[in-house]
Amino acid sequence: MATRAMEPEYIALYRSGELESRAEALEARLRSCDICPRECGVNRLENELGFCRSTHLPIVAAVCAHHGEEPAVSGSRGSGTVFFGNCNLRCAYCQNHQISQDFGAQQANEVDLHTLAERMLYLQDELGCHNINFVSPSHFVPQLVRAVLEAVPMGLRLPLVYNTSSYDSVKSLRELDGIISIYLADLRYADNRWGRKFSQVSDYVAWARVAIREMYRQVGDLVVDDEGIARKGLIVRHLILPNRLAGSRDSLAWLVHEISPKVTVSIMSQYFPVHRALEIPHLAREITVEEYAEVVGLLDELGIENGWVQEMGASGNYLPDFVGEDHPFGLAAAVGKSR
Ligand code: SF4
Numbered sequence: 001m002a003t004r005a006m007e008p009e010y011i012a013l014y015r016s017g018e019l020e021s022r023a024e025a026l027e028a029r030l031r032s033c034d035i036c037p038r039e040c041g042v043n044r045l046e047n048e049l050g051f052c053r054s055t056h057l058p059i060v061a062a063v064c065a066h067h068g069e070e071p072a073v074s075g076s077r078g079s080g081t082v083f084f085g086n087c088n089l090r091c092a093y094c095q096n097h098q099i100s101q102d103f104g105a106q107q108a109n110e111v112d113l114h115t116l117a118e119r120m121l122y123l124q125d126e127l128g129c130h131n132i133n134f135v136s137p138s139h140f141v142p143q144l145v146r147a148v149l150e151a152v153p154m155g156l157r158l159p160l161v162y163n164t165s166s167y168d169s170v171k172s173l174r175e176l177d178g179i180i181s182i183y184l185a186d187l188r189y190a191d192n193r194w195g196r197k198f199s200q201v202s203d204y205v206a207w208a209r210v211a212i213r214e215m216y217r218q219v220g221d222l223v224v225d226d227e228g229i230a231r232k233g234l235i236v237r238h239l240i241l242p243n244r245l246a247g248s249r250d251s252l253a254w255l256v257h258e259i260s261p262k263v264t265v266s267i268m269s270q271y272f273p274v275h276r277a278l279e280i281p282h283l284a285r286e287i288t289v290e291e292y293a294e295v296v297g298l299l300d301e302l303g304i305e306n307g308w309v310q311e312m313g314a315s316g317n318y319l320p321d322f323v324g325e326d327h328p329f330g331l332a333a334a335v336g337k338s339r
Pocket of ligand 1: 033034035036037038039040041042049050051052053054088138139140
């Protein structure tokens with residue numbers, strides 16, 4: 001569905017004072033942290049560390065215009081990505097492991113909230129991006145909201161994208177209602193055995209499903225503007241893992257039957273064994289042509305018509321490098337073909 005550009009809803013929340021109330025409510029929860037489903041209970045305001053190894057200051061590992069997201073997200077001018085450091089998962093195959101799991105190094109990337117707000121304005125005004133895309137934000141929801149509150153009077157007007165593993169607390173997501181326009185949500189596993197083994201999370205499936213349900217309640221099916229750029233809605237990403245570890249049939253069927261027959265799905269074939277995956281036999285290879293064809297076939301079988309399918313052979317093109325000053329994705333080209 002196409003629509004003309006509209007003012008993001010967070011502007012009205014700012015004017016009414018609701019945005020400030022949300023920031024305060026979220027920050028209070030940092031005192032006994034339950035921002036994500038781990039519910040560590042540590043006092044992040046006093047720099048105690050929970051599973052995500054993150055204090056009250058946001059960690060911003062990289063900021064750039066990203067041209068390799070889905071076409072409706074990257075558009076022609078790029079998606080304004082803010083890569084948060086650290087994570088509330090520990091995926092053995094994480095392609096961003098340099099910034100998600102190197103906790104000591106990431107301390108150097110802690111910034112204050114005003115700096116985070118300024119970086120959003122840089123992405124909007126200097127780089128001309130279509131949106132602000134918060135990558136791995138689940139452990140920094142209070143900081144995200146406070147920085148948006150700072151950025152609105154500075155001129156922020158872009159739609160906000162919440163780009164997540166979906167291991168999110170519904171309580172935290174509810175505070176984002178009306179702030180986030182586009183949810184870009186992974187659905188990684190359909191079986192907790194694999195989450196436990198490969199991502200150090202025992203209860204991923206239930207949390208991710210309830211989180212995606214809440215995201216959809218807030219933003220609904222994807223809406224694009226006259227140029228095909230996302231204005232609002234849910235996009236679910238599904239990364240094909242080797243050996244059917246992603247549970248594609250189960251996850252895609254759940255999306256169609258429990259979320260929406262019109263759900264927008266991005267099928268990703270870019271899996272490449274990096275980080276600890278090289279030492280794990282189940283994960284130590286790329287996906288095969290047969291595994292790829294099987295998942296693509298499921299789209300037709302289940303009647304999934306909206307979204308994109310990354311072409312086979314994309315695996316090497318999407319490996320970021322966050323070490324050094326260069327753009328983490330080099331000149332990587334945009335994602336595959338539309339459904
Ligand atoms: S955000 Fe971090 S400290 Fe808070 S509950 Fe999650 S993992 Fe624990």
